[in-house]
Amino acid sequence: MRKPYFRPCAGAPLPLRTLVTRTVRFEEVDPLGIVWHGRYPSYLEDGRVALGRQYGLGYMDFYHQGVMAPIKQMHLDYQLPLRFEEEFTIEALLHWSDATRLNHEFVLRNSAEQVITTGYTIQLLTDPQQRVLLVPPAFYEDFRQRWRAGELV
Amino acid sequence: MRKPYFRPCAGAPLPLRTLVTRTVRFEEVDPLGIVWHGRYPSYLEDGRVALGRQYGLGYMDFYHQGVMAPIKQMHLDYQLPLRFEEEFTIEALLHWSDATRLNHEFVLRNSAEQVITTGYTIQLLTDPQQRVLLVPPAFYEDFRQRWRAGELV
Amino acid sequence: MRKPYFRPCAGAPLPLRTLVTRTVRFEEVDPLGIVWHGRYPSYLEDGRVALGRQYGLGYMDFYHQGVMAPIKQMHLDYQLPLRFEEEFTIEALLHWSDATRLNHEFVLRNSAEQVITTGYTIQLLTDPQQRVLLVPPAFYEDFRQRWRAGELV
Amino acid sequence: MRKPYFRPCAGAPLPLRTLVTRTVRFEEVDPLGIVWHGRYPSYLEDGRVALGRQYGLGYMDFYHQGVMAPIKQMHLDYQLPLRFEEEFTIEALLHWSDATRLNHEFVLRNSAEQVITTGYTIQLLTDPQQRVLLVPPAFYEDFRQRWRAGELV
Numbered sequence: 001m002r003k004p005y006f007r008p009c010a011g012a013p014l015p016l017r018t019l020v021t022r023t024v025r026f027e028e029v030d031p032l033g034i035v036w037h038g039r040y041p042s043y044l045e046d047g048r049v050a051l052g053r054q055y056g057l058g059y060m061d062f063y064h065q066g067v068m069a070p071i072k073q074m075h076l077d078y079q080l081p082l083r084f085e086e087e088f089t090i091e092a093l094l095h096w097s098d099a100t101r102l103n104h105e106f107v108l109r110n111s112a113e114q115v116i117t118t119g120y121t122i123q124l125l126t127d128p129q130q131r132v133l134l135v136p137p138a139f140y141e142d143f144r145q146r147w148r149a150g151e152l153v
Numbered sequence: 154m155r156k157p158y159f160r161p162c163a164g165a166p167l168p169l170r171t172l173v174t175r176t177v178r179f180e181e182v183d184p185l186g187i188v189w190h191g192r193y194p195s196y197l198e199d200g201r202v203a204l205g206r207q208y209g210l211g212y213m214d215f216y217h218q219g220v221m222a223p224i225k226q227m228h229l230d231y232q233l234p235l236r237f238e239e240e241f242t243i244e245a246l247l248h249w250s251d252a253t254r255l256n257h258e259f260v261l262r263n264s265a266e267q268v269i270t271t272g273y274t275i276q277l278l279t280d281p282q283q284r285v286l287l288v289p290p291a292f293y294e295d296f297r298q299r300w301r302a303g304e305l306v
Numbered sequence: 307m308r309k310p311y312f313r314p315c316a317g318a319p320l321p322l323r324t325l326v327t328r329t330v331r332f333e334e335v336d337p338l339g340i341v342w343h344g345r346y347p348s349y350l351e352d353g354r355v356a357l358g359r360q361y362g363l364g365y366m367d368f369y370h371q372g373v374m375a376p377i378k379q380m381h382l383d384y385q386l387p388l389r390f391e392e393e394f395t396i397e398a399l400l401h402w403s404d405a406t407r408l409n410h411e412f413v414l415r416n417s418a419e420q421v422i423t424t425g426y427t428i429q430l431l432t433d434p435q436q437r438v439l440l441v442p443p444a445f446y447e448d449f450r451q452r453w454r455a456g457e458l459v
Numbered sequence: 460m461r462k463p464y465f466r467p468c469a470g471a472p473l474p475l476r477t478l479v480t481r482t483v484r485f486e487e488v489d490p491l492g493i494v495w496h497g498r499y500p501s502y503l504e505d506g507r508v509a510l511g512r513q514y515g516l517g518y519m520d521f522y523h524q525g526v527m528a529p530i531k532q533m534h535l536d537y538q539l540p541l542r543f544e545e546e547f548t549i550e551a552l553l554h555w556s557d558a559t560r561l562n563h564e565f566v567l568r569n570s571a572e573q574v575i576t577t578g579y580t581i582q583l584l585t586d587p588q589q590r591v592l593l594v595p596p597a598f599y600e601d602f603r604q605r606w607r608a609g610e611l612v
Binding site for chain 1: 185187190191194195197198216221223224225226227228229230231232234274283
């Protein structure tokens, strides 16, 4: 049983989630015949971008509001390798946080439904000068209210 | 004060370390003008490869012994951004472990000596079929004895 | 009117073709807000791999026959830029050649059907020691005969 | 004898040139053990950036003048492969052109001084709306005059 990356706070709404399918590209495979570990941030990004698009929380949604969401922490646990042309899924989850931050969890599975890699990223919201926002921007607060009200899942 | 990624075991020899200098390349910078977070595994790799070369522990040294050293865990804490053409250093440290694994820590600093990013990777040693080696290979055991004897630092 | 990259020889069968759709990823965009020119080989690869898969001419098909197909020439003409999240198509064509080589042409179009980039690659067939094959391997000769007989288009 | 990529116009000053040394990184090597052909644009970029820095013609020099220099054409001729940890040089040349464009040529050589890859890129100068500049900007005209006067080589 995997230890959870994020501990749910009491009364928090369920995480939002999405699933993306991707195929291993030739250029992602290393001389040992497996995907180089440094390509996985790109896989996580696919999941995060898909989730963001689904809920109006993409890079550009933030950008158009003058808000940046830099990644402050990234973590990856590699369990099984991926090979050229292998198809796999990226499950991305956004966990509720009372703080103004985005806590994403990721689960990659191969076509046999085996977990191959898990990981998480943590983003803060900042202004363009990269000062952390203490008060969340209106569009984000609105998103959180709809999430809490159960309108999103 | 940063919390250490690896707790030194009693009587362990000092970590091995090396320093690499690198300059931010245009293709590493994202539309927001800073290095995309997913490029940093490449920076860690530079440090790890340099350290490996220095101590005969490179990919190819392992490979020629029929040993693989896949990365099982990678972690990054991003503190300050990097910009195009910025020069920075990558300090790579190999921490002693009683287990057959490679525990690397990384500290990236900008030209003002500010810590911009820290992180770690954990590698296991396996055979070509990716079964974890329980008994360390001779060349690695020899390396560890010289390390413990203080011949490497 | 674009000058053709490859001049068809008399009596040659029609080119084989396929179409792939792809979306611009965040990590492909440079600080100027457009896809960095050096990412396009990856787009061409997508087209070439899809075509290869369709006709049994993929990297792995060659590899399993002990044949390599290194790229000897790559050419790109950039006409219009691509931006983050833009969807575009990659048309890949394989042109007939009497020589033992693979001549691919590529046409990238945006969602308004405008040609954004064109290009070509030329591959030779070699043995694992990278000596050019003068006599084509049987599976490849068979593929060419079916192509010439009109069984593939 | 290689056919020249750019034909010198009568009375043109000698090309400007620079030399960069680089080592093949693990992540650049493909499953066949050689550098993936799509990594070479990054090698050309290294040469172009070094030359630009040397003569005040870098991305940022243009950018600060409100000028962009998008790549309109890229061409690569691959002759010999590169392997992991191999050291090689990138010679970048800027050829004189009477038109407002940047014609770069590249010659990559391995440590045995063998030519491994050659190529060229062509850039136009545009305004931020990507309209081609018909009249060259002052700083660029000044650069060309010093080049023609033999003050740069």
